[in-house]
Amino acid sequence: MAKKEKDMSFLGHLEELRWHLVRSASAIFIIGIVLFIFQKEVYEHFLLAHRKSDFITYEIFCEFFSFFSFDSTFCNVSFTNNLISLKPTQQLMNALWSSFILGIILSFPYLLWELWRFISPGLTKNEVRHSKGFIFIASFLFFCGIAFSFYVIAPISIHFLYNYQISELIQNNFTLDSHISLVTNMLLGVSILFELPVLIYFLTKIGLVTPEFLRKYRKHALVVVLILAAIITPPDIASQVIVAIPILILYEISIKVSKIVIKKQQKNAQKSPRV
Structure with missing residues (x-):
């Protein structure tokens, strides 16, 4: 009898998960349709x-460099060639795919809420109370990453890549897919990097990361951040520094977050009665 109840409980969890996934997919689908219409x-x-x-x-950027009397190509930005669509269905498929990706981005807070609703029944009252700000903080960091990518990384990268030319014998004619993929990959990639404090919070909760570990490997993290900055930005020092600074700030915030989690765990351990 106990085994049957256990099986039913497991099936009940699967059914609950299925409906959370259905609602999440529906939110992405509805937002995607609206984006496709517009x-x-x-x-x-x-x-x-x-x-x-x-x-x-x-x-x-033009005003900034002009203020210091530096010549800048940002003052005469121009894109003469239009993007190319090579297949009859390319624009349609690109519009559908872009609507789907942007649907995921815009529905991110709701997706987090559905995730929290699924795991919250397994949490204690104290854990539920302390996790209520999770959706807001994770969503805030995510959209900060979107904004930083859209207003800083994407324009710097696109300006550089579109004007980079090995020889005058080579003409840059970029396709629609390549441009949209570049923009959407930056948006998603950077926004995920901005979730570092949230990731460190959970890794600290389960004991995989400590503040001492993060401090010990701070120099290694700096190297990794600079490598990531070099990958997602043009190969010039200024762009890499612009990208690296907020990520390094997030790393320092993550150390503080990890320290707070450890302190709370130690405090709770002291309060719990000894057996």
Whole structure:
């Protein structure tokens, strides 16, 4: 009888998980449909915004370098060639895929809420009380990563890559897919990197990471961050430093987060009655 109840409990968890996944997929699907309906606005004002010479980042960088009397290519940004669509179905498929990716990005807080709803019944009242801010903090960091990628990394990278030329005998004619993939990969990649404090929080909770470990390997982390910055940005020092600084700040915040978790665990251990 006990085995049957156990089996039913397991099946009940699977059924509950299925409905959480269904609701999450529905949210992505609905937002994706809305984005697909307004695909022209989404492309012109978001996905292709970095190809406009009056993009706000180019203007800010131009004014910044001009203030210090430095010549900058950001003051004369231009994209003469249009993107190329090589297949009859390419624009349609790209619009569908972009709507799906942006649907995931915009529904991220709801996806976290569904995840929290699934795991919260297995938490204690104290754990539930302390985890209520998880959705807000994780979503805030995620969208900070989106903003940083969209307004800093993407324009710097696109400006450099579109103007990079080995020889005048080579002409840059980029496809629609390559440009959109570059932008969406940056958005998702950087936003995931911005979740570092949340990741460190959970790794500390389960005992895989400690503040001492993070401090000990701080120099190693610096090297890794610089390598990541070199991968996702143009090969110049200024761009790499611009990208590396917020990630290093997040690493230091992660050390503080890990320290707080350890202190709370030690405090709870002291309060718990000894057997």
